[in-house]
Amino acid sequence: MSLPSLAMAAAPPMLSRTSTACGAVSIRLGRRLKFRGRRGDAGYPLLSETFVSMVALPVPNAELSPFAEGYEELLACGFHPIPVLPRDKAPGERSNGRWRALTAWPQFKDRAPTVFEITAWKSWAEANIGVVVGTAIGPHKLLVVDIDSHDPDEVNEIRSAIPASPMVKTGAKGASLFFRAPVTLTSKGYNIKGKRVVDLLASGRQTVMPPSVHPHGPTYRWLAGPVPAHELPLFDETCLERLEDTLAHLGWGGDVAEQARVSRKPMDRHDDDPSVWQEVNEAAMSNMGAWVPALDLYGCRPVQRGGYEAVATWRPSGSGERLEKRKRNLKIFPDGIRDFGADVGYSPLDLVCAANNWALDDAFRWLKDRLEFNEEPVFVVAESTLPPPPAPRMEPVNEKSSGAFPKHLLQVPGLVGEIADFITSTANRPQPLLSLGSALAIVGTAGGKVYGGPTYSSLPLYILALAESGTGKEHVLSSCTSILNRALGEDYVGPGSFMSFSSVIRVLQRSRPTLCPMDEFGSFLKRIKNPKAGGFETAITGALRSAWGINFGSMPTPEWAQTRSTLLHSPCMSIYGASTPEDFYESLESEDIGNGFLNRFLILPSEESPDEEDDHPPFIVPASILDGLMAVQAAGPALAVATMNNRQADGPLIQAQWADDGAKQIYRDLSKNIKRRENRVWYARTAEMAVRLATIVAIGIDPAKPIITQSIMTWARDLAEWSGDRLVRDARRHMARGDFETTLKKTAAFMREKGRATIGDINRRLEGIPTRMVEDIIRKLLESDQIDELAKIEGRRGRPTRVFDWVGD
Template sequence: MSEQVSFMAEYGARLADNGYAVIPIMPGAKLPGRLSGGEWTPYPDWTRHADRPSKPFEIDIWRRWPECGVGIACGAIVGLDIDVTDAALAIQLTELATEMLGDTPCMRIGQAPKRLLVYRAEATFAGRKRHPLEVLARGQQFVAHAIHPGTGQPYTWPQDNLLDVPLASLPSITEEQALAWLDRAYALIPADRRPRTLMADSAPPGTWQGPSDPRGTFAAIEAALRFIPNEDLDGASWITMGAAIKAALGEEGRQLWLDWSRQSSKSGVSGKGDTPERRWAALRPHSIGAGSIYAMAIDRGWVPPPEITLNAAAAERAAQPHPAAGLLAKAANTNASPAPAPPPYRVPPQLLEVDGALKMFIDYATSTAVSPQPFLALGAGLCLIGAAAGRRYRTPTDLRSNVYAIGIADSGGGKDHARRCAKRVLHAAGLERYLGGEDFASSAGLLSSLQLHPARLFLLDEFGQFVKLVLGPRAPFHKAAIWSELTKLYTSAAEPYIGAEYADQKSRPRVTIEQPCACLWGVTVPGPFWAALEGGAMADGSLARFLVFLTDDDYPERSERPAPMDPPADLVAALKAIAAGAAGHDYGGNLAAIMEPNAAIRPYTVPLSGEAEAAMASVWRDATDRLRSHRGTHATALFGRHAENAAKLAMLVAISRDPGSPVIEARDVSWAASLVEHCISTMLREADRRVADTPAEGRVKKVLEVIRAAGRINRSQFARKTQSLTKRERDEAVALLLESKQIELMEVPNTKGPPTGWLTFASSLEGSTDAAA
């Protein structure tokens, strides 16, 4: 990993936990940015974070970016930016804010005496700017932690900072209060420190980072010009504005130009022939346009209303019917605030709110377990239903019901119970032919199993050891080929799988399987599984096909009287109905031959409701946005399957609810997208904690996990738990973690001898001053 400091790695997650909308900041700048292909570029759509909390997987990606700063998207919070270099005046304006708005504990200093005061908005509102003062609000941002580009030093918080003060604890203000302060504060600014010319505060040439399209919209240009009065400006400013309007609107802007020109008392009285009409005809604009007008207006206090589109191309796109119009209209009519992101590793309870056969299976697996694991039961249930629905159903885009998933829990945590329940249900339903083997001896064995029955559920124990075996650098060929075949089978579910060709066709004929449906549920303890992923398995895309179900409780409360293991009759009947397929559908021949490996079949297409179509279109767009945002990172392999997996799971819950005539509803799409996002977040978080690119990095992560698990640990206990490392390796890892402030060394007084040294995990340091037992 890079040794360059990342403010995001140190502060991002803690700020998000305190309720702030976190965004990445480009090194050496004050702009939101993103790292792609080793290069930083502006982050054009960062404003979406103003309306929702940053998600854990986003911060997990950003924290890997070297030198990544931390910004805060305004909306829920408001920043009063006092951009004055007179120390006495800066203090006076700060005191005015305290008098009018209350005393905020959070003040940020970038280049003293300039400062920014942080408040909480009672209701979101748009910001205002009256240079050199600005109220930063919805749609704007400020830097919280980074290197200031002017001073070369980190931003500072002289008093409390946002790491110490949760969002709810900041003093709240209204829009009226903020603007009243701005009016009174601006009156204190000396006249010689206010903007005096049209272009005084506009960005210098070459600094514009936005789209190159110079065109604007009539409504936006008209609104912006109200903030740029023509107060007898000089000729250069007059011509500049004319060129900008013409570039932005073409001939449609002529009347705006004429009206703006005639605001000047000099208009029409000079006796010269250079009238606004003649000048307009002569203008040949270049290197200027709508962006220049917007910048000048914003410098003078204009805040673009959210209902006005600024860019002409965006307005043209918006005029087209939106594929998610119905769903978006419903979303716009709700006043509910977005729910805060769940704490790390906690399973959102709504993911377990399912119905039909899936709910029956979860209830069966949890009621009969000594150590109930409902989230693992959900994963096993999806694979079970996926196998039973194999070759019977498909989505409108021809995705099938094949699912690969992994259940992860510690030893003794009940991870194997749902696997056993799936076997019992299939046997009780007379569908034991759907069961594949519980281990793969070779790739040929895997294919032979699917030739006997092309829809199979493979239930693998110790899956981490299996992955380590097939992905290891010394894996035998027949074992390594298993992983390759699983990858091919996953992508061949909608078409014939055609195996390898051999010279001796008599003894080794080519394997052909029409539309195979291989479902896999593997269970594992964490250690071997994450260790198996070192060396590139995260980046090659093969693991992206797997949904990771990590329990949020390795040792749940034991059930003293679990129910009998006999599968309930309603669950057995539901599984039989799924295996029978859609009512009245013509699959293309004799029903008994549908499971022949080479049978030509036509699965039932599960339709989407109108709202579900809009919701699914939104999921695909969101997946594309994430791929673009994280281009060049291993996260793209996971996001590349995000929408596909969501579509499959939405189909499965629809089948689970009504196998005879399933219809995918919008709620199915929303649930499936949430589950896939949770699984991806889990993969990214755990990989960052446990998967190392080098042996040295692996040692550091191992040491950190030992200290993290303990909270704090003394030297002798630490040595025992890391005895696989040499003293030098152990000391080097500790030194790196101390230097990066992920752990601390605490000296605890000892009445019987010298102080005892304790290593303490950083997140457990707050308020921890008591002596160890």
């Protein structure tokens, strides 16, 4: 008998099927490599690990994350899976190569994730997997009874009080049982002797699923199931009463926790905290001067023992006093934070949330920036105390840069993705990231002057492909011209360079949207920014800044001796520039940050050096791409476009719409978070850039009715933020050395003119300059006896501020 036949003969009848009740493969190879049927069903013995290793079965992908291993079966059973931080319990997402909290996960209570979202999530190395609780199951909803106890007798007594479930999981302790429940049941928690013993998880909660890795090391595993959601037993009010009677017998006093987040002692670790929150809290407690003054608390002042005291303005006065008469009952010390007026303790993150009325994720970002964690990953996965697994799930990282491009962002649906794949497949030296930029510029140009985003933004993009010479950027650049010319005609292709300001104006005056493919873009910038350049050259950057932000408004041209000023309505010119990183960054100056020239660019740096490929297909643009671009262009009739150019329209002819409030909220959160960034001037156009990118992708999916879904907006946000992060990091790295002396002279001139200035005055004058450089410049001026630092004075809301006097020549 052959080995495969032997395996089927030895296995119970269930194993001869090709799928389980949920539609997933029934012969499963997990971490322990064994056959199984539904756990907990009698009569389905497990085959030994040794025996299975003898059978000629496919070997699973050792690189698969817990999410990639588990999502398919859960989806087939009717559940809504979401990604969870590695070795943690909190929903998480990867953005710009970093882990951070996934704040928008509650949306998946009302909808299953899309194919686009799943494709991205399953590519994230080490991602744990969770399921959103409270999802609809016919007239009922999903409910989980989570028994959190190390005492097996206690666990068994609680389980005996509730219905048996065919779907049970466990992690480090206890068990979680899955049920259907009436929609009226809510999340509740039950404490016995001060410890949480049972949680009812309903709407607004999620639970971590097998085969995720627990924060303390063990892998979540199934004790029974999973089964289709509609097969789960009902847990109703009668079951709840029986459970509460049993808990009362075990010592429950009758108090119910409604699952609100409870303030904890600052240094307490809690199982529900992502490990990095604890890490940031601990760092904040040991470095209070870095963040407490920046909170701008009312009446905040330093006190002995390295602490602070202030007024907790987010709660009313217990004695009814007016604000200016209230006592400083909020005490902030390295060994604890407490509001003695309300007898409430805070962690640093709790305090930032309360003081600003922020969500926890916003507070984390703010506190991280103040503690100068900017160069660290947003979420640092806690190290396990157990030996590492034999095949760690780590995606390859480019060692040249910690800001390696997240590969899942290359997976773009619709026409944009099709064009990007075509450019990559026909290249001698494939550059997928640069191809994606080219595809965005091409589709955006085809839809220019006609389409607009839901925020009334237009579609011009300034995209800059940065790569070393001889690595393939030339093919991508020439593809812009070839594809647009073949699909729509040469009128859509602009010049490869600008010799003067007037040449920019002539391109903007064209009736058609235009894409300018510009090679050696860094050299072009050096030329127009050279101190010896003429006025008509140096004015080019001003024209480019103005044209990018006009959207569907009007831009007046200059008036010359022989030429009257005219209005350009809805100018639409995109740039796809290519340069080496050195040429580009050497052309920049600090004023390019402050005046907004840099933040209008989508920077796409590629550090790949692909080998030359000779067997690529010829560059013959597929009919599907030509037809797709013509469909986008044809959505705006020639007469309508002409009307727009003659100032008879003040908005897009076709406006992309938000698919739902969730998509719109992603944009709002991005805009809000940018305003809180320490380096916000670098990111000032990131939100608008993201909307343009999302609109272009939506147009490529459905030109007649472009809809921006949450998954599209998430992709656009991540791409725009990654570009901004790389711009900040790389610009600082390249510009710091040459810019220091220039900025030092500028600061000295400012102080000489002003005479006396606060640190806030100097920061505003040097907006966009890294904080460390500002401090180095102040130190240099102090050491050279050009300025004196005075005693601190009380500034706004009692906050002490530094003051400097000019004493130089």
